[in-house]
Each structure stands twice: as structure tokens, then as C-alpha cells.
Amino acid sequence: xxxxxxxxxxxxxxxxxxxxxxxxxxxxxxxxxxxxxxxxxxxxxxxxxxxxxxxxxxxxxxxxxxxxxxxxxxxxxxxxxxxxxxxxxxxxxxxxxxxxxxxxxxxxxxxxxxxxxxxxxxxxxxxxxxxxxxxxxxxxxxxxxxxxxxxxxxxxxxxxxxxxxxxxxxxxxxxxxxxxxxxxxxxxxxxxxxxxxxxxxxx
Amino acid sequence: xxxxxxxxxxxxxxxxxxxxxxxxxxxxxxxxxxxxxxxxxxxxxxxxxxxxxxxxxxxxxxxxxxxxxxxxxxxxxxxxxxxxxxxxxxxxxxxxxxxxxxxxxxxxxxxxxxxxxxxxxxxxxxxxxxxxxxxxxxxxxxxxxxxxxxxxxxxxxxxxxxxxxxxxxxxxxxxxxxxxxxxxxxxxxxxxxxxxxxxxxxxxxxxxxxxxxxxxxxxxxxxxxxxxxxxxxxxxxxx
Numbered sequence: 312x313x314x315x316x317x318x319x320x321x322x323x324x325x326x327x328x329x330x331x332x333x334x335x336x337x338x339x340x341x342x343x344x345x346x347x348x349x350x351x352x353x354x355x356x357x358x359x360x361x362x363x364x365x366x367x368x369x370x371x372x373x374x375x376x377x378x379x380x381x382x383x384x385x386x387x388x389x390x391x392x393x394x395x396x397x398x399x400x401x402x403x404x405x406x407x408x409x410x411x412x413x414x415x416x417x418x419x420x421x422x423x424x425x426x427x428x429x430x431x432x433x434x435x436x437x438x439x440x441x442x443x444x445x446x447x448x449x450x451x452x453x454x455x456x457x458x459x460x461x462x463x464x465x466x467x468x469x470x471x472x473x474x475x476x477x478x479x480x481x482x483x484x485x486x487x488x489x490x491x492x493x494x495x496x497x498x499x500x501x502x503x504x505x506x507x508x509x510x511x512x513x514x
Numbered sequence: 515x516x517x518x519x520x521x522x523x524x525x526x527x528x529x530x531x532x533x534x535x536x537x538x539x540x541x542x543x544x545x546x547x548x549x550x551x552x553x554x555x556x557x558x559x560x561x562x563x564x565x566x567x568x569x570x571x572x573x574x575x576x577x578x579x580x581x582x583x584x585x586x587x588x589x590x591x592x593x594x595x596x597x598x599x600x601x602x603x604x605x606x607x608x609x610x611x612x613x614x615x616x617x618x619x620x621x622x623x624x625x626x627x628x629x630x631x632x633x634x635x636x637x638x639x640x641x642x643x644x645x646x647x648x649x650x651x652x653x654x655x656x657x658x659x660x661x662x663x664x665x666x667x668x669x670x671x672x673x674x675x676x677x678x679x680x681x682x683x684x685x686x687x688x689x690x691x692x693x694x695x696x697x698x699x700x701x702x703x704x705x706x707x708x709x710x711x712x713x714x715x716x717x718x719x720x721x722x723x724x725x726x727x728x729x730x731x732x733x734x735x736x737x738x739x740x741x742x743x744x745x746x747x748x749x750x751x752x753x
Contacts, residue, residue, distance in 0.1 A: 326584060330576040341571040355572055362575050366582050440566055458528070459563040465530050484517070484524035487559040488552075494562060 314377060321369050329366050336378065337362075339461055340385045346456040347389040349445050357392050361385035379463065379470040386453050386471060393449055435497075443493035447486055454479055455486035515548050523553045527560060579750075586750035589742050595735045602732035609725045 312335055320328035340361060344354035361384045372380055444452055453472055457463045458479075463471065469479045525531045526539050543550050579585075721729075 324584070326577060326579060326582065333576050334574065337571040337575045338568070340575070342569050345569055346566070351569075351572065358571065359575050362577060363581055366577055436562075437566060440562055455563065459560050460566055460568075465525075465528070480521050480525050480530070483528075484521045484556070487524055487556045488520060490559045490563070491555040494559070 318369070318372065318377060321366065322372070326366070329369065332377070333362050336381055339378065340381060343382055343456055343461055344385050344389055346441070346444060346460055347386065347449070347452055348392060349441050353392055354389075357388040358385060360391075361388040364388065375470060376467050379467040382457060382461070382463070382467075382471040383473065386457075389453070390449060439494060439497040440490075443490050443497075446493055447489055450474075451482050451486040451489070454482040455490070458483055459487075515546070515552065519549060520552055520556070523549070524556050527553070527556055586743075586746045589746055592739060592742050592746075595739045595742065599732050599735035599739060602728045602735060606725060606728035606732055609722065609728060 312331065314332070314335075317328045317332050321332065337358065341354055341358045344357040344361070345351060348354050348357060361381070364387075365381055365384045368384070444456070447455065450472070454468055457468045457471055458465070465476055465479050468483075469476050472479070474482075522531060522535060522539060526536055531539065543553060
């Protein structure tokens with residue numbers, strides 16, 4: 312894929328060129344939205360909105376990492392969605408316990424393609440992490456999703472969230488610490504995953 | 515250990531520290547268990563996040579022209595026709611604004627000949643001659659409407675007289691006719707009704723050659739614009 316040529320064509324209004332770029336980046340854009348929003352349908356909507364906004368604003372793209380530019384658009388779409396949710400809160404999908412607390416890993420969310428045990432481990436890990444991600448402030452969440460989940464480097468993350476490099480470092484460190492604290496609460500739910508990483512020695 | 519150390523450890527974890535800072539941190543990690551524990555915590559957090567399954571997009575997010583509000587590019591000749599339509603329409607309208615003075619100038623002798631052009635002729639004998647004529651079948655409405663605006667200067671005093679005199683010859687609804695006659699133009703209305711049918715009729719607001727030309731250009735250009743737009747849309751949607 313000749314990305315610069317496709318971007319140039321898209322800037323001239325060629326929708327087919329932009330659609331080629333979409334096909335290349337749609338997974339990362341969707342996954343970023345999913346981890347920020349924590350809901351597939353909302354993530355899907357945010358990704359679509361982001362691509363529409365990106366096409367309309369592509370003339371303002373002035374070089375640099377196109378991936379970071381796209382992720383900035385999707386991050387903004389996610390922020391909009393989160394603001395909208397704050398204004399109009401919806402009922403959570405998770406069932407509640409008798410005390411009114413949300414159940415983090417309801418059994419009815421299980422994927423039947425895996426064995427019950429595997430399913431349980433995978434789901435609990437994912438749900439626990441997503442739960443902890445959701446507890447982070449939005450700006451921390453966006454940084455940690457892009458850096459640790461999507462694997463962007465610091466300069467790309469800085470470009471995507473339009474913040475200085477020092478801010479990115481600070482947010483990332485805080486987000487990782489908070490995540491660690493949050494995940495401690497799920498220690499008994501995720502023993503294998505934790506031990507797997509805990510055994511790694513400091514070089 | 516302070517938060518600055520945590521920041522450095524986090525950056526060190528990602529290989530984002532300078533070599534000198536990295537060397538210093540490595541020596542501290544060997545001697546400071548608290549720092550080593552914090553480093554381990556950061557590393558575990560990152561490791562867990564990297565274990566998250568990478569979800570694929572549930573569908574393609576490709577865009578359609580409708581989604582982004584794209585319109586087909588217009589042909590190069592389109593602005594020319596648009597300008598021609600605009601100009602011809604303006605000229606066509608202007609030609610109508612100028613028309614009344616020209617038309618009425620040409621048609622002026624007719625009302626004068628009928629004795630309804632002004633107050634003076636209405637009081638002259640021709641007005642008397644009208645009464646015998648009023649017994650004849652009433653004139654059609656077309657000359658009525660044509661002449662009504664020209665008779666605003668007619669004396670109001672004549673209205674009741676003429677209306678009353680003509681009452682027996684009024685067509686079907688005499689009372690309604692009388693109520694309408696209460697307006698100042700009614701007097702002339704009646705005299706106009708009494709006009710002899712043998713008067714030669716001129717076409718109302720005849721179109722001049724210029725008007726026909728401007729109107730034709732405007733219509734043709736608009737039709738061409740429409741055709742070009744449709745052609746471009748068909749071509750664009752088919753590609």
C-alpha cells in the first residue's frame with residue numbers, strides 16, 4: 312500500500328483511495344475505540360464517525376504519522392461519546408448483585424466456542440482489565456490504550472492526544488500504577504495471568 | 515522514591531530514557547527493593563494490557579459518497595450556463611418592468627376614444643351615448659380588467675348616477691353588482707361594460723422580441739444545466 316499517494320488522492324476528494332486507507336486501519340481504530348469505550352456497539356459507531364470526520368478533515372492533515380492522526384480522530388469521537396453518556400446515562404449491561412453492585416464477569420457473556428474453563432479465564436482477564444481501564448480518567452485511558460495496547464511510541468501518542476511528551480510519560484506512569492492497584496482486587500480471579508508476569512525477573 | 519522515579523521507571527520500561535538515566539536507574543534497581551517493586555508493578559500492568567485480545571473490526575467501515583455528503587463534480591460548462599440563465603432571467607424580468615409604459619403608450623388612444631380616459635370626456639355627450647348601448651348584450655370581462663387600472667382618475671361623483679341608471683340592464687346579480695360599484699372604479703366599470711363589442715381588441719401585454727429572446731435563453735440554459743447535472747450524476751454513480 313502506497314500510503315502517501317493514497318492520502319494525496321484522498322485529499323483531492325478520491326473516496327476510493329480513502330476507503331483503501333480505512334481497510335488498512337479499521338482494526339486498530341475499532342480496537343482503540345473499544346478499549347476506551349468498553350462497548351462494541353459504541354466502539355463501532357465511534358469508529359464510523361471517526362472515519363467520516365477524518366475524510367472531511369483530511370485536507371488538514373499535514374504529514375507525520377497518519378496512524379496517529381487517525382487515532383486522534385477516533386479518540387475525539389470516543390470523548391464525544393463519553394460526554395454524551397454522561398449527559399444521558401444508560402443502564403449497564405452487567406447484572407447487579409443483591410447489594411446493587413455490578414457483577415464484573417457475568418456468565419451469560421461467555422463465548423461458547425471455548426471450553427468453559429478457558430472461556431472463564433479469558434473472559435475474566437479481559438473483563439477485569441476492561442473494568443480497570445474504565446475506572447481510569449479518560450485522558451489516562453486514551454494514553455495507556457494507545458501506548459500499551461496498540462503499541463504506539465511516545466511521539467505518536469503525543470501527536471494523537473495533542474499533548475507534550477512529558478505529559479504522555481506522566482499519564483502513562485500514573486495509568487499503569489492505577490491499573491496495577493485496580494487489578495490487585497482481581498488477584499484471585501486472575502492468578503495465572505498475574506503469576507505469569509510476576510515471575511519475570513528484572514534484568 | 516517519588517513520582518518522578520515512577521515516571522522514569524515507566525519511561526525506562528519503554529526504552530524512552532537516555533542512556534545515562536538508564537544506567538543510573540539500573541544501578542538503583544539492584545540496590546533499592548522499593549524501586550524494584552514499583553518497576554515490577556509497572557511491568558506487570560503493561561504485560562497484562564498487552565495480553566488483551568486484539569479485536570477485529572466487526573464490519574467494514576468504508577464510506578459511501580452519501581455518508582460524506584459528496585456531490586458529483588459539475589462539468590466545466592456548467593457555470594457558463596448558470597450565468598447565462600441568471601442573466602437572461604434578470605433581463606427577462608427587467609423587460610417586464612419596463613413594459614407597461616411602452617404598452618400603455620401604444621394603447622393610450624383606445625381609452626381616450628371610449629371616453630373613459632379622464633374626467634372631462636365622461637361628462638361630455640359620449641357619456642350619454644353609452645346608455646343606449648347599455649341595453650345591448652354586456653361586454654366580456656377581458657376589456658373590463660384591462661381598462662380598470664387606467665380609470666383611477668375618474669370622478670367619484672359619477673359612480674352612483676351611472677350605477678343607478680344601469681341597474682335594470684345589469685346581468686344576473688344586481689345587488690352584488692351595486693355593492694361592488696361602491697368602489698371608485700365602479701363607474702368606469704359600468705361604462706366599460708357598456709362598450710360596444712365592435713371595438714378592435716389588442717393582445718394584453720404582448721411579448722416583445724427581446725422578451726421572447728431572454729425567456730428562451732433562460733429556459734434553454736436552465737434545461738441544459740439540468741441535463742448536464744443529471745449526466746454528471748449518472749456518470750459518477752456508475753463509476
